[in-house]
Amino acid sequence: AAIACAAAIPAFAAKPLTIGFSQVGAESEWRTANTASIKDAAKKAGVNLKFADAQQQQQNQVKAIRSFIAQRVDVIAFSPVVETGWETVLREAKNAKIPVILTDRAVKVTDPSLYVSFIGSDFVEEGRRAGRWLLDYAKKNGDKPLNIVELQGTTGAAPAIDRRNGFAEVIGTNPKLKVIRSQTADFTRAKGKEVMEAFLKSEGKKINVLYAHNDDMAIGAIQAIEEAGLKPGKDIIIISIDGVKGAFEAMKAGKLNVTVECNPLLGPTLIQTAQDVVAGKPVPKRIVVNEGVFPAEVAAKELPNRKY
Numbered sequence: 001a002a003i004a005c006a007a008a009i010p011a012f013a014a015k016p017l018t019i020g021f022s023q024v025g026a027e028s029e030w031r032t033a034n035t036a037s038i039k040d041a042a043k044k045a046g047v048n049l050k051f052a053d054a055q056q057q058q059q060n061q062v063k064a065i066r067s068f069i070a071q072r073v074d075v076i077a078f079s080p081v082v083e084t085g086w087e088t089v090l091r092e093a094k095n096a097k098i099p100v101i102l103t104d105r106a107v108k109v110t111d112p113s114l115y116v117s118f119i120g121s122d123f124v125e126e127g128r129r130a131g132r133w134l135l136d137y138a139k140k141n142g143d144k145p146l147n148i149v150e151l152q153g154t155t156g157a158a159p160a161i162d163r164r165n166g167f168a169e170v171i172g173t174n175p176k177l178k179v180i181r182s183q184t185a186d187f188t189r190a191k192g193k194e195v196m197e198a199f200l201k202s203e204g205k206k207i208n209v210l211y212a213h214n215d216d217m218a219i220g221a222i223q224a225i226e227e228a229g230l231k232p233g234k235d236i237i238i239i240s241i242d243g244v245k246g247a248f249e250a251m252k253a254g255k256l257n258v259t260v261e262c263n264p265l266l267g268p269t270l271i272q273t274a275q276d277v278v279a280g281k282p283v284p285k286r287i288v289v290n291e292g293v294f295p296a297e298v299a300a301k302e303l304p305n306r307k308y
């Protein structure tokens with residue numbers, strides 16, 4: 001059977017493209033959708049995908065990238081857990097002449113030739129959108145002073161840094177909006193709940209608004225708020241980012257006020273970009289994803305259209 005099969009492949013058939021992909025982890029609904037999108041797109045394109053899960057540890061990603069270099073894959077793609085500390089390993093990939101594509105999260109490097117393209121959202125803008133929703137809310141609700149608590153994403157991760165800055169920039173225009181506590185909860189539900197519990201314990205009823213850098217942390221925090229005998233979405237206004245189904249369900253239930261969309265379905269663009277790079281076609285250095293904002297009022301209508 002092996003011989004018959006081999007004979008059926010024409011001699012000129014190109015060998016399938018091999019992409020080594022280092023994923024951040026499996027910390028959120030967003031991430032699960034992102035992984036599925038990449039695996040699915042690779043399968044559909046007949047790409048050989050070597051997938052490595054870094055469990056949110058930079059050193060695991062460095063190891064995975066080094067192993068992809070040793071295996072001489074055609075393209076290395078990765079979603080960097082944190083922004084800094086990539087120069088050495090990216091230089092190794094460049095010396096081995098293996099193109100690197102960044103997906104989802106950015107890196108801070110002094111030499112931009114260390115990667116060929118970065119595909120992902122504008123996280124600063126997402127933070128601004130969250131801030132603009134709050135400015136609007138404050139205006140419509142009598143412009144009272146509002147105390148905000150913030151659940152940050154993973155320390156040092158591009159979406160945590162940028163979503164914090166974008167939000168701060170916008171709410172800074174209204175002196176009545178104050179962030180009274182801000183702490184990381186690593187983008188997970190479990191930590192979101194834990195840190196919110198701590199906020200409630202120390203700040204209690206002073207908290208008017210929660211801004212969570214992703215839906216999962218907001219969903220964890222909703223549980224903490226309910227356990228404290230308060231009504232999420234009413235006693236505490238909740239703003240988060242991603243737009244996963246769990247957020248739409250929470251909005252439908254009146255427990256979340258708004259989610260700012262961050263699209264995880266990057267698989268098709270990533271695979272296409274990798275194919276173009278290998279074919280020697282020029283690729284854009286930056287590919288930005290288009291996204292919207294979904295307030296609770298549209299949740300029931302939008303939920304059936306959501307793809308993740």
Ligand code: GYE
Pocket residue numbers: 027028029030031104105159187213214215216241242262
């Ligand atoms: O918002 C969060 C995930 O990097 C955009 O990582 C991504 C973020 C996303 O864990 O849910």
